Amino acid sequence: MADKDEDAIRGTSVEATQIETDLSDETQDFRLLNHLNFLTDTASSSLPKRGEKDFEPNPTEFQADVLSASRQAMHNALAHPRLHNPNTQVIGIYAPEGPAPPPGVNLEDVSKFGGKGLNLHPDACVCVPIPKGQYFKTMGQADRWNRIWLLPEEALFLVERGSLDIRWPTEITGAADGEDAEELSIPMSLQAAYACFIGRGGLTLERYTVFTGLRRTGYAALRAPGWDDTQAESSMDRNQEHVFRYPQRRGAGLVGVLSQVFNWVRDPFCTASTTAGPAVGCGMHRNYVDVYRRLAMIPWYDPSLAAERDPLDTMPPFRVVFHIFKPSTPIKKTALPPPDFRIAVVNTRETTSIPTLEQIGTLLESTPLDPPRGEKMQRMLYMRLRNGYRNVILAVVDQGIVSYLRLADAAFGKEKLYETQAPSSASKRNGNYRNKKR
Amino acid sequence: MDNPTLPIPISYISGRYLLFSIDAVTYLRREHHICGVLIGTLSQLPQQNVFLGLPLELMPEEARLLVDKGVACIVDEAKAHGGMESLAEEDRRQYLRELESQGLHASRLLSDRRDQNREQVLKKLDEKSRAKALKAKEKKEDKDVSSPASEAKEEPLDLVAPEPTTSTPASKNTGRQQAMGVTPATSYPPLPQPNSSQHLPPPEVPLSYPLFAHLSTRGYFLSPGLRFGCQYVAYPGDPLRFHSHFLTVSSEWDEGIDLMGIVNGGRLGTGVKKGFLLGGPQKSRDEAESEAERVESVRTFSIEWAGM
Numbered sequence: 004m005a006d007k008d009e010d011a012i013r014g015t016s017v018e019a020t021q022i023e024t025d026l027s028d029e030t031q032d033f034r035l036l037n038h039l040n041f042l043t044d045t046a047s048s049s050l051p052k053r054g055e056k057d058f059e060p061n062p063t064e065f066q067a068d069v070l071s072a073s074r075q076a077m078h079n080a081l082a083h084p085r086l087h088n089p090n091t092q093v094i095g096i097y098a099p100e101g102p103a104p105p106p107g108v109n110l111e112d113v114s115k116f117g118g119k120g121l122n123l124h125p126d127a128c129v130c131v132p133i134p135k136g137q138y139f140k141t142m143g144q145a146d147r148w149n150r151i152w153l154l155p156e157e158a159l160f161l162v163e164r165g166s167l168d169i170r171w172p173t174e175i176t177g178a179a180d181g182e183d184a185e186e187l188s189i190p191m192s193l194q195a196a197y198a199c200f201i202g203r204g205g206l207t208l209e210r211y212t213v214f215t216g217l218r219r220t221g222y223a224a225l226r227a228p229g230w231d232d233t234q235a236e237s238s239m240d241r242n243q244e245h246v247f248r249y250p251q252r253r254g255a256g257l258v259g260v261l262s263q264v265f266n267w268v269r270d271p272f273c274t275a276s277t278t279a280g281p282a283v284g285c286g287m288h289r290n291y292v293d294v295y296r297r298l299a300m301i302p303w304y305d306p307s308l309a310a311e312r313d314p315l316d317t318m319p320p321f322r323v324v325f326h327i328f329k330p331s332t333p334i335k336k337t338a339l340p341p342p343d344f345r346i347a348v349v350n351t352r353e354t355t356s357i358p359t360l361e362q363i364g365t366l367l368e369s370t371p372l373d374p375p376r377g378e379k380m381q382r383m384l385y386m387r388l389r390n391g392y393r394n395v396i397l398a399v400v401d402q403g404i405v406s407y408l409r410l411a412d413a414a415f416g417k418e419k420l421y422e423t424q425a426p427s428s429a430s431k432r433n434g435n436y437r438n439k440k441r
Numbered sequence: 442m443d444n445p446t447l448p449i450p451i452s453y454i455s456g457r458y459l460l461f462s463i464d465a466v467t468y469l470r471r472e473h474h475i476c477g478v479l480i481g482t483l484s485q486l487p488q489q490n491v492f493l494g495l496p497l498e499l500m501p502e503e504a505r506l507l508v509d510k511g512v513a514c515i516v517d518e519a520k521a522h523g524g525m526e527s528l529a530e531e532d533r534r535q536y537l538r539e540l541e542s543q544g545l546h547a548s549r550l551l552s553d554r555r556d557q558n559r560e561q562v563l564k565k566l567d568e569k570s571r572a573k574a575l576k577a578k579e580k581k582e583d584k585d586v587s588s589p590a591s592e593a594k595e596e597p598l599d600l601v602a603p604e605p606t607t608s609t610p611a612s613k614n615t616g617r618q619q620a621m622g623v624t625p626a627t628s629y630p631p632l633p634q635p636n637s638s639q640h641l642p643p644p645e646v647p648l649s650y651p652l653f654a655h656l657s658t659r660g661y662f663l664s665p666g667l668r669f670g671c672q673y674v675a676y677p678g679d680p681l682r683f684h685s686h687f688l689t690v691s692s693e694w695d696e697g698i699d700l701m702g703i704v705n706g707g708r709l710g711t712g713v714k715k716g717f718l719l720g721g722p723q724k725s726r727d728e729a730e731s732e733a734e735r736v737e738s739v740r741t742f743s744i745e746w747a748g749m
Contacts, residue, residue: 017604059686060678073681074467081494082463085484086547087622165484168622171525187535189525192542192625193481194452197496198518202455208498212480219482219490351667352501352647401667403478403498425685 017247085165085193093136095129095158097191097199102127102152126204127152129169138166141223141334142408154226155200156214162196162217205231209326209350209400216405217346219328227345229314229322248270295421303416306392312368320349321362323369323395343371344396351401358397367393367412384423388413448511448654449579450634452496452518453641459518460497462626473512474662475503476680495626497716500665501644502638502653509654509733515641529603544620549585551621649691650732655739656689662708665674665688670709675718687718692724694712703744711746718743 087093093108102123123144127213131143138161153161161167171186191199201208214279217224283297314323326342328334347366375381375390384438391411399406445464452459460466460477474629483494497509507513646653649672656663662676671688688710692698703719710717720728720741729735 056682058685059683061637064695066682070679070682074471074679076468077681078463080485081466081479082491083483084492084543085624086544086549086551087624089621090621092622113542160482162624163482163484164487165624166487169623187619189528189536189631190624192461192628193495194518194626195522195525195628197459197461198454198522198628201457208457208459215480215482218488218739219488221488227634240609295584316703355649402500402665404478404665404668406668 007337014110030068031063040344045184057246068156079083080181085162085266087165091136093131093134093161093167095131095153095161095167095352096188098128098130098170099199102146103127104146105148105150122146123152124154127154128203128207129153129155129158129167131167141225141328141336144336155193155203155206156211156251159196159200160215160218162191162193164219171195182289205233207348207350209398210348212403213346213405214325214400216391217325217327223328223330223332223334224346225328225339225342227314227323227326227342229317230324231320266298278389292421295419304414305416306367306412306414307374307417309368309393311371312365314369317369318362318364320354321358321366322395323347323366341371345394345408346396346398348398348400351399366395367410370395384418388415388418448514448637449507450516450629451499451507451513452610453515453517458499458501458515458644460499461495463495463626466495466497468633469507469512470679473507473510474660474679475499475507475658476662476664477503478665500653502650503663504644504734505646505650506654506657511529514633515644516639517641521632521635522628522733525628528631532631539630540625541620542621543577544623547623564573576671646732648693651690651693651735651739652720652741654736655731655741658736661687669713671706671717685715687716688713689718689720692719694719694721694724696721697727707744707746710744714745716745 060066069235091135102125123146127144131139131151131153134149136146139151142157142161142179143153143304156170158167162169169191171191173188190430200206201211214224214336282300283294288294317323323344325347325348326339327344327346328340329343332340333342334340370393372392373390373394375387380387389411391413394411396409397410399408445462445468445742449460449462449465449469452461460469464479469477471696477497477499478540479493479495480498481496482698483492488491502514504513505749507725508515532748565694653663653673656675660677662678662680663673664676664680666672666674666688671690673689673691674685675687675689678747690702690706703717706717706719718741720739722735723738724735726735729738
């Protein structure tokens with residue numbers, strides 16, 4: 004009897020519908036990973052198909068076996084060690100105090116070159132003396148001694164993917180001096196790397212999760228000027244000033260609308276007046292465009308007129324913290340191209356509501372104007388509206404799960420439907436007099 | 442899968458709760474239905490977001506539940522890693538030796554596997570060439586025996602193929618074995634396990650904790666649910682194998698609920714073939730002495746869209 008039941012279950016489990024296609028949306032069956040041969044050839048391995056799931060647990064052994072196989076596969080995949088081939092191993096050294104010249108170089112010599120003398124990001128905390136490999140094209144900063152300094156998120160990401168071996172500095176672990184020190188430096192564990200790097204220089208776990216999520220899929224992510232949350236307080240006064248000037252920035256604004264009304268009243272050829280008579284005015288109307296134009300009395304917001312704001316005027320967390328570059332964008336670390344996307348990171352446990360209009364407004368105005376361009380955009384109205392004139396991406400992190408939302412400043416007022424040529428379907432009806440006239 | 446020693450230390454890093462030990466992760470999943478969210482990169486497949494690796498991020502609710510059960514404790518990792526400074530010379534050397542032996546073991550495994558693969562490939566090649574030669578011979582025998590010159594030409598082919606099987610693996614195998622560098626997942630060892638006086642107090646939890654604990658003790662697997670429009674997604678079994686049944690939202694007993702919220706939740710849940718589960722403790726934080734008391738008083742309601 005039991006066998007019969009099991010057969011029935013086996014039968015139904017295959018029928019599971021596959022509606023969703025986004026694999027990362029749900030927990031995946033790690034058994035699928037077994038088909039990939041990691042240690043031999045990772046280049047040829049492609050992603051497995053979505054696993055099939057059951058509706059609910061039942062007391063069959065078959066189900067228990069499958070579950071334990073899944074768990075075992077997950078265990079194996081997660082237990083896989085991070086190994087470094089001695090020939091390609093890249094070693095970094097943790098510098099808890101931030102960038103410093105190599106030992107043996109006098110600090111006074113260095114200070115001649117201004118500032119801390121190194122011209123490096125003050126949050127950089129891992130030094131790679133002999134950089135090799137492709138990762139340093141989009142990560143890290145080189146100093147005068149050709150060493151690469153990595154920011155905490157960059158270092159942590161490289162450790163995590165098994166591409167970097169970070170060592171504790173000998174000052175901390177206190178190894179013996181001389182050549183012995185090199186041999187006795189202790190490799191940092193993943194746990195130690197998290198403990199040392201998360202929380203350092205404004206790097207929250209949420210920001211790091213977003214950073215790695217994008218890096219893994221090939222995007223380059225670099226810190227934006229708005230990275231530092233603490234700069235919010237210092238610019239408080241300026242912030243208020245901007246709030247005061249707010250109405251002016253809203254497109255035509257109040258003044259604009261009023262002047263429009265005045266122009267309209269003084270227009271000698273216009274017989275229209277809302278106080279006395281129809282809004283469109285009495286008289287001869289020779290085409291619809293004029294009529295519609297007269298009817299357009301409600302002021303609207305023109306995003307292309309809004310002035311740009313300093314990124315620091317925004318309110319954290321609704322502030323751009325990462326500039327994202329597509330894999331196809333060539334990146335030169337010294338002369339960065341404009342970013343393809345701008346991302347603000349929001350932690351759901353700290354910010355439980357959606358942003359207010361003011362927060363969205365300032366956030367959008369802190370990004371440069373990005374009007375819809377290209378032949379396709381010209382042609383397609385809805386793509387144009389969706390693209391908007393400014394845009395920003397919100398990465399909402401809910402306990403490690405990231406959802407991306409794109410906010411764009413759409414300009415419905417700019418799309419005057421009565422002025423656009425009717426689509427080809429209308430012109431097929433040949434006898435349409437109105438269309439021809441236009 | 443070894444059972445870890447209890448209580449399991451949960452790393453508290455910059456306000457978040459993380460697990461780095463694979464044994465702890467599997468154990469908690471199997472025995473306590475705690476899944477967490479994997480946020481790390483799998484080093485063997487680093488260019489995708491479908492399968493992720495350690496560390497495992499725990500919700501404060503999950504960490505709290507484990508601490509209340511006495512299964513886990515919270516360790517301030519930044520403080521604990523200050524212990525690297527006071528590591529004894531002896532321990533350090535021993536730890537490095539251990540890592541080196543691990544590295545050697547790994548490189549031996551790798552080279553073994555490489556050899557196996559090579560042998561397999563060569564065997565295949567060998568079989569192929571042998572089959573070819575056999576065919577050629579048969580053909581020739583069929584055709585004529587009167588062309589000894591061509592046979593002499595064919596002969597070397599037969600000899601060349603098997604040769605590599607004897608020479609290449611031998612020459613590589615005896616080569617020096619270098620230890621692979623290893624990045625361990627956890628820092629224990631070399632750090633000593635922190636004693637109970639160094640443990641942090643149980644995590645602060647949001648108001649929804651009682652509902653979370655209530656469902657968890659009834660065997661549900663819960664994971665963060667904002668992506669699906671709720672607080673927690675409740676699975677009847679391990680999410681590895683089962684689809685979720687409920688979209689869960691917690692509410693305080695005296696808290697007003699917007700009717701539209703219920704309608705939205707009900708429609709959303711029904712749309713994805715899940716129930717919309719609304720619940721919460723009957724006692725507020727002022728009325729109850731402890732969270733445990735609140736957990737006792739939880740009631741739950743499931744809302745489904747009948748769709749007439």
